Amino acid sequence: MFLRLTKKSDLTPTIRAYTFSVDEPLNFIPGQFVMLKQPHAEQKFARAFSIVGTPGTRELTFLMKHFDDGHISGYLASAERGAMIEASLPLGRFTLNPADETRVFIASGTGIAPIISFLKNGAIAQTLFGVRSEADLFWTEHLPPAPDTHITLSQPSPNQTWTGLIGRVTAHLPALIAENKNAAWYVCGNPEMVRDVRALLLAANCEPANIHFEVY
Ligand SMILES: Cc1cc2nc3c(=O)[nH]c(=O)nc-3n(C[C@H](O)[C@H](O)[C@H](O)COP(=O)(O)OP(=O)(O)OC[C@H]3O[C@@H](n4cnc5c(N)ncnc54)[C@H](O)[C@@H]3O)c2cc1C
Secondary structure, eight states, X not given: OEEEEEEEEEOSSSEEEEEEEEEEEEOOOTTOEEEEEXXXXXXXXXXXXXXXXXXXXXXXXXXXXXXXXXXXXXXXXXXXXXXXXXXXXOBOSOOOOTTOSSEEEEEEGGGHHHHHHHHHTTOOOEEEEEESSGGGOOOGGGSXXXXXXXXXXXXXXXXSOOOSEESOGGGGHHHHHHHOTTOEEEEEEOHHHHHHHHHHHHHTTOOGGGEEEEEO
């Protein structure tokens, strides 16, 4: 399937949002991703990106960490509106279990993309989102209002006046676990964060079947 670039925006110095239109409405399950590649490029240059959007619409957005030399993020950074990109069908099992009674979402950086798809499509959950500093914050308006959202900065700038949580997401996990012992946990982001969160959840005797994760 081919996607046409309709909108691009710089969200932070390193994260960009790209919106595309697609000819036919796309059905996917919130949380899924597609493999994107430049038109006619070899399959080995395809990269995975989580879909931000609503199933059945003709508009898809991706949140991308920018790499100057990235096959996809680098290509899109210099692409004009109207440029085409090739996408696989939606893939992946990082999707919500309808049997969950309560849920907690945990994300770092662009790992918030599938979480925003969950939220946009009606999911309710305590959400813990971590980035490095104020300058790295983006799209917080898409997250549920306080007290359901917890935003933490691992390295807040000393010159700014951040009054929210400080530290890695793992620093705030014990409090969330205490309140949500039997919740289903959905964790997405960089490998170290996912590994550490998973280890803490298992150490707290959270049910392994209730721990869902997507590693970027
Ligand atoms: C299921 C899933 C969903 C994901 N969803 C997202 C998402 O929504 N947003 C997001 O930002 N990321 C997401 N990722 C991560 C993303 O797929 C990778 O970061 C991907 O590499 C980015 O592609 P790119 O084209 O931008 O950069 P790439 O071309 O992959 O380059 C990234 C960096 O790796 C280096 N590199 C490339 N090839 C090599 C090589 N052979 N050897 C050494 N270094 C190399 C480049 O120099 C560059 O610095 C997801 C990953 C998975 C598995």
